[in-house]
Amino acid sequence: MNIKPLADRVLIKPSAAEEKTVSGIIIPDSAKEKPLKGEVIAVGNGTKDEEMILKTGNCVLYGKYAGTEIELDGEKYLIMRQSDILAII
Helix, strand or coil: CCCCCCCEEEEEEEECCCCCCCCCCCCCHCCCCCCCCCEEEECCCCCCCCCCCCCCEEEEEEEECEEEEEEEECCEEEEEEHEEEEECC
């Protein structure tokens, strides 16, 4: 991949949304919840005020409206600041 986040930003690949409920009902794309966890694909170098804690490969939780959605090579990703990450799983 030819993308390198700048400063304190990270590139995240969101986990797939749930396809079915417990009862077996299929959920259409328009009604699916936005996934709130994903895998860190790339990290920036940090800033002089904030060092990068996240590493490539970390599984993280983030806020529902955090980040900016982008599409690369047919895959959807999110770019967000490290401070928007809620937890490492």
